[in-house]
Amino acid sequence: MIGVFDSGYGGLTILKEFLRELPEYDYMYLGDNARAPYGNRSHEAVKSFAEEGIQYLFSKGCILIIIACNTASSQVLRELQEEYLRTPKVTDRKILGVIKPLAEKSAKITTKKRIGVVGTRATVQAKSYDHELQSLDPTIQVYSQDCPLLVPLVEEGWSHKPEGRMILKKYLRPLKSANVDTLILGCTHYPFLIKDFRQIMGKSVNIPHPGEVVSASLKDYLQRHPEIEQLLSKKEGRHFLTTDDPVRFKEVGDRFMKTDLKNIQKVDITKTTK
Ligand code: DGL
Numbered sequence: 001m002i003g004v005f006d007s008g009y010g011g012l013t014i015l016k017e018f019l020r021e022l023p024e025y026d027y028m029y030l031g032d033n034a035r036a037p038y039g040n041r042s043h044e045a046v047k048s049f050a051e052e053g054i055q056y057l058f059s060k061g062c063i064l065i066i067i068a069c070n071t072a073s074s075q076v077l078r079e080l081q082e083e084y085l086r087t088p089k090v091t092d093r094k095i096l097g098v099i100k101p102l103a104e105k106s107a108k109i110t111t112k113k114r115i116g117v118v119g120t121r122a123t124v125q126a127k128s129y130d131h132e133l134q135s136l137d138p139t140i141q142v143y144s145q146d147c148p149l150l151v152p153l154v155e156e157g158w159s160h161k162p163e164g165r166m167i168l169k170k171y172l173r174p175l176k177s178a179n180v181d182t183l184i185l186g187c188t189h190y191p192f193l194i195k196d197f198r199q200i201m202g203k204s205v206n207i208p209h210p211g212e213v214v215s216a217s218l219k220d221y222l223q224r225h226p227e228i229e230q231l232l233s234k235k236e237g238r239h240f241l242t243t244d245d246p247v248r249f250k251e252v253g254d255r256f257m258k259t260d261l262k263n264i265q266k267v268d269i270t271k272t273t274k
Contacts, residue, residue, distance in 0.1 A: 001063065011029065013189070014068040022219060024236060025232050031244075039187075040120070051083075064094045064095075074119070074126040099129060101216075114180045115142050115183070124145070130144065183197065194209060239263050
């Protein structure tokens with residue numbers, strides 16, 4: 001089974017593309033809604049929450065976990081990958097994130113070598129997109145902007161209202177002035193605003209769709225790692241887990257996925273042992 005971990009609903013934008021691109025696999029989605037948002041949390045908090053989420057998904061039989069949350073990917077993916085590499089029982093289990101695929105795609109398409117990154121405060125502070133992009137090409141200049149108001153705007157369905165657009169314009173102003181030619185949507189919620197981002201930034205700025213980039217990268221990973229691919233069950237199962245109210249998860253989740261979500265279960269992830 002493939003696990004998809006997120007702080008809440010946002011990772012559904014990534015799962016949606018996995019289901020389109022790689023529908024044959026079984027998926028288990030875990031949203032830590034009870035403790036979301038992660039975006040303004042400390043490194044220590046994000047680390048312990050993500051660790052619990054990963055442990056829970058492994059304990060339920062996931063072989064491969066994608067941390068869809070940019071905040072968790074940028075703050076703690078490396079540490080968690082290293083930790084699990086040292087755990088003998090779980091050497092055949094893998095954890096992947098979203099930073100690397102988005103950075104690789106953007107480094108490939110930029111012509112002016114000026115890349116903008118938008119995300120939560122914690123993602124921008126962690127500078128993982130900066131490090132990843134500069135390790136791919138040291139001549140790339142990265143301009144980052146945290147946009148803390150966008151997550152609640154999307155979840156409350158306010159993002160397309162004039163107030164939402166005004167806030168987005170204000171956030172994007174410095175990136176327009178920096179003349180970036182590529183913009184990374186470094187937060188699970190921003191694909192909902194991709195049209196607005198494109199309109200405000202203008203036609204000359206490339207804005208890759210995170211779900212499409214990450215699912216293409218997962219497809220490629222599975223082709224390069226048949227030893228992992230063959231361990232994955234393929235019965236088209238879909239399981240949705242939340243640490244908070246499943247009724248609210250369904251309401252928002254249906255809107256995010258544009259479908260009627262089934263199999264939503266409330267879980268306690270704080271008590272799993274390694
Ligand atoms: N999933 C988070 C991210 O991609 C956004 C929501 C949150 O702050 O928890 O950064």
